[in-house]
Amino acid sequence: MSSVRNVTFNFRDGKATSVAVQQGESVLDAALAAGIPVIHQCRSGSCSSCMAKLVEGRAGMRAGASSTLLRSEYDAGDRLLCLTEAETDCTFALNYASDAGATQAVQAHAFVDSVDKVATNVVRLRLELAEGAWLDFKPGQFIQVRVPGTNVTRSYSPASTASDLPKIELLIRVLEDGVMSKWLELDAKPDDVLEIEGPFGSFFLREKVPAPHIMVAGGTGLAPILSMIDSLRRQPGRKPPILLSFGCATPEQLFCLDDLELRKQWLPNLTTRISVDHHASGDLLAGNPVDAIRDADVTHENAVAYLCGPPRMIEAATTKLVTLGLRPENIYAEQFAPSN
Structure with missing residues (x-):
């Protein structure tokens, strides 16, 4: 044989x-x-x-x-x-x-513009590529960032788009005893220099799909989804209907809600549902972002879905969307990989 x-x-x-x-x-x-x-x-x-x-x-x-x-x-x-x-x-x-896959990953240097805590466990890190550096990416792809003073790298999907370059915006979950988290909380400051590399990943916005878009994000899984929404907003022509279901564990962990409201003004076709697992009140829905998906949300045979979050959320969202009639091949997902 x-x-x-x-x-x-x-x-x-x-x-x-x-x-x-x-x-x-x-x-x-x-x-x-x-x-x-x-x-x-x-x-x-x-x-x-x-x-x-x-x-x-x-x-x-x-x-x-x-x-x-x-x-x-x-x-x-x-x-x-x-x-x-x-x-x-x-x-x-x-x-x-x-x-x-023809785009090759490149290494570049970037300066820290700002470091802001936007939720109890999320930091917004804004970077600017060094003069002469360039790093292109599709909305949804990720880059690797080396933690200063170490050989440790972490992967993050920009919340910004390639149109925003040389500016790059990252949304980073703060983890207890996390190497990057400690640097962000204790040492990071404007003008610090970071080594970055990218782009990587097969999770990215498929272009020129006029059918409805369903986007499900858990925690900082919102970052690549924001990049996709902004890319859709900037595309010429008619915009597809977009449903975003975004959730965190508690209201204190939610972030970028004002940014989402602003995008709804720019994109009348954008609908958002915000949920929390605990202590829901006001306009917040009780439960996780998968719970917020309704039977009537899948009405078009060519609808597409983009999912980003923890593995259990990805699995539950995929199962639910397929049950509601979404084609499995039209579901694109990126699950969080644990930091070692």
Whole structure:
């Protein structure tokens, strides 16, 4: 029996390409060696950037590996290509166009503009790229930031857009004993220099989709969603209806509510639902952002959804939206990966 498997990649734009994968070789390594533009980043199973759908054949996770995939996602055919070995000839579907992975990550320096606490556990960090530096990104993608004085990097999705460059805005959850959190609270100040790299990730706004957009955000998962909303606002022509369901644990943890109200003035087609798990009052809904999704929200056969937040929220939102009639291939998600 041959130890070489033929693996085919089907891109969202209809293009397909194949590569020979050796026994024991990861599908991602084989693809990159052949110049196939598969989006990736960590190559260790922690970021989910290289996720693809197994649609034909058998391919499993290499022995001893661990990943951020939920069991339900794995059972549905999702695979992290950096940890996947082909057991037979097989085919993977990639939920992006063949040119989406063509943008190479670059390293750059950025100055701190401001550091502001916008909720009990969220800091807004505003940066400006150093003169001569450039770092392009699609709305929803993330960058890596090195914590000053360490070799530790953290991944954050800008709340700003590429149109705002050289300015970059990040929304960062403050974690007890977090390396970045300690720097932000104790040492960060204007004009500090940060090393950043990007862009990374396959979670980004798909352009020119006129159908309704459903966006579900938990906590700082709002950041890439804000970038997407602003990008939609700036696109020429008619804007699609947008529903944003955003939630946190308590009212004290909510943030950017004034920013959302301003965007509703700019975008009459934008509807927001804000929820908290505990102590809801006034206009706040009780429960999580998935609870706020209603049966009548999925009315268009080509509606798309963007989800960003903790794994359980992603799983619950995906299940609910599919049950309501949304096509699984029209759901794009980015789940939080734990900081090590």
